[in-house]
């Protein structure tokens with residue numbers, strides 16, 4: 001490997017995970033941060049780590065004198081010092097470039113620049129930190145109004161929501177934003193329905209690729225949970241949303257910023273499907289922690305590769321789905337510990353952090369990460385847990401004990417919509433994250449299709465499914481929406497039952513790449529269109545698909561076999577299901593064997609009676 005040395009400004013958890021990735025390639029890392037045991041310094045031994053602030057010009061120059069490449073884990077560094085490095089050490093490369101960092105440090109300049117580059121943004125404007133300035137902005141942009149400090153704002157610090165323009169509200173706003181000491185700007189309130197994030201990586205040669213779009217959930221302006229990949233929840237959403245989010249993020253990085261490395265792009269999804277950029281971070285990001293366990297190369301691997309000009313790694317998911325939960329400190333540690341004293345490394349002993357870690361250790365697919373911080377503070381990022389699984393449903397199921405514990409320890413009632421551990425199938429409801437979708441053209445088909453649901457619920461409880469009505473002839477728009485969103489909702493097989501002309505399975509198959517199993521339904525009633533043909537009509541209709549659009553077809557009325565075939569299709573990606581299927585086959589074998597015994601006992605002549 002290249003014997004290049006990487007200097008990191010900042011020694012927190014992002015620096016720690018960057019250093020871990022670098023160490024896998026024998027790449028030497030030198031960390032600049034206050035204290036001898038900053039999180040990043042703990043995991044790569046080096047006599048060269050520098051004790052000092054990443055805002056201290058002398059220290060930054062000292063670091064530059066020892067490295068080939070400089071990078072940051074936090075953007076609030078001294079940019080002038082980096083510009084001096086550019087002049088004094090022309091052979092030290094800096095990623096992201098000082099100009100990019102300068103632009104991103106000031107959130108107002110960042111937005112103004114992104115807007116000039118044609119990136120989608122909500123309305124915003126610079127304001128004076130005075131009552132007049134704020135009142136004017138509220139008149140222009142409306143209430144509620146998001147007031148933000150232009151610099152040094154992160155994890156919700158430096159943000160204030162103005163809900164009224166009475167003088168007390170304005171005084172409070174000014175006080176909470178530095179009492180006029182800081183430059184401010186205002187953002188029009190964005191009524192988003194979801195927050196999304198996309199990590200983007202750019203190589204030294206300018207190639208840009210993105211990680212999958214993820215859904216992020218914030219609490220008190222701090223990242224709480226990340227769900228990967230971003231899944232549509234209902235069939236009325238635009239199935240191209242995830243791709244669009246990735247496109248918006250990639251375009252922003254391509255057009256707006258220089259330098260190699262990883263960028264975190266946070267976005268808002270509006271009700272009408274519009275995607276707006278919220279903020280961009282020029283470094284690995286909290287919303288990309290999940291990539292360590294869930295992607296073929298993590299954001300940290302790729303940041304190191306990018307800044308050293310090594311080939312970039314694949315950004316694809318290598319698991320069905322993943323979730324990440326941030327572990328925040330629950331209280332302030334009482335014991336005060338000097339961070340600059342020579343090393344006697346002690347770690348925080350926060351009850352909440354310990355509890356969550358223990359639960360994670362007992363959860364399949366969960367990887368707890370602790371950051372080695374000496375002191376806990378309420379709201380401080382102490383660690384995170386990433387959970388992987390074969391599907392979004394499985395990941396949510398696995399996350400549920402952690403969220404329950406969190407809710408209990410925080411003393412609140414557990415009303416988190418993401419942590420329902422009740423099996424919806426026991427109650428006869430569809431799962432919100434189905435792998436198999438059972439659809440039919442009419443509720444009169446339900447008695448015929450019900451055995452599919454029953455056999456899934458009974459023998460394959462780990463496979464989430466939904467049951468719904470979609471009619472090819474009566475709700476053609478719903479059919480198109482259903483088919484086009486199926487993959488983006490995480491559906492892996494569709495079982496479609498239809499009688500008479502039976503167009504449903506074929507029409508669905510023509511609009512989605514997801515495999516379709518058709519069930520010809522013997523619909524006796526005239527209104528169902530069966531016309532007393534005994535289901536043969538539907539069977540021929542489903543069998544005789546044109547070339548290029550196959551539909552697997554089972555026997556008339558045989559939704560049971562459709563469900564079993566669907567499980568076999570899903571099991572191609574989940575080998576553990578093959579053994580569940582073999583278990584099911586054994587129960588069938590036992591049934592036959594018991595009949596053999598009965599027949600032997602009674603004699604075949606008696607058996608039919």
Ligand SMILES: *[C@@H]1O[C@H](CO)[C@@H](O)[C@H](O)[C@H]1NC(C)=O
Pocket residue numbers: 067068091
């Ligand atoms: C960088 O350049 C300076 C002078 O231009 C030289 O003294 C130094 O050895 C170079 N460092 C590296 C790592 O090539």
Ligand SMILES: *[C@@H]1O[C@H](CO)[C@@H](O)[C@H](O)[C@H]1NC(C)=O
Pocket residue numbers: 447448521522524534535556557
């Ligand atoms: C199919 O199922 C329906 C409803 O249960 C029933 O009325 C009909 O006789 C069945 N037809 C065949 C061919 O099994």
Ligand SMILES: *[C@@H]1O[C@H](CO)[C@@H](O)[C@H](O)[C@H]1NC(C)=O
Pocket residue numbers: 451555556557558559560561
């Ligand atoms: C499905 O087909 C098999 C074999 O013909 C039959 O035993 C079973 O009863 C059928 N199921 C239904 C629901 O028609």
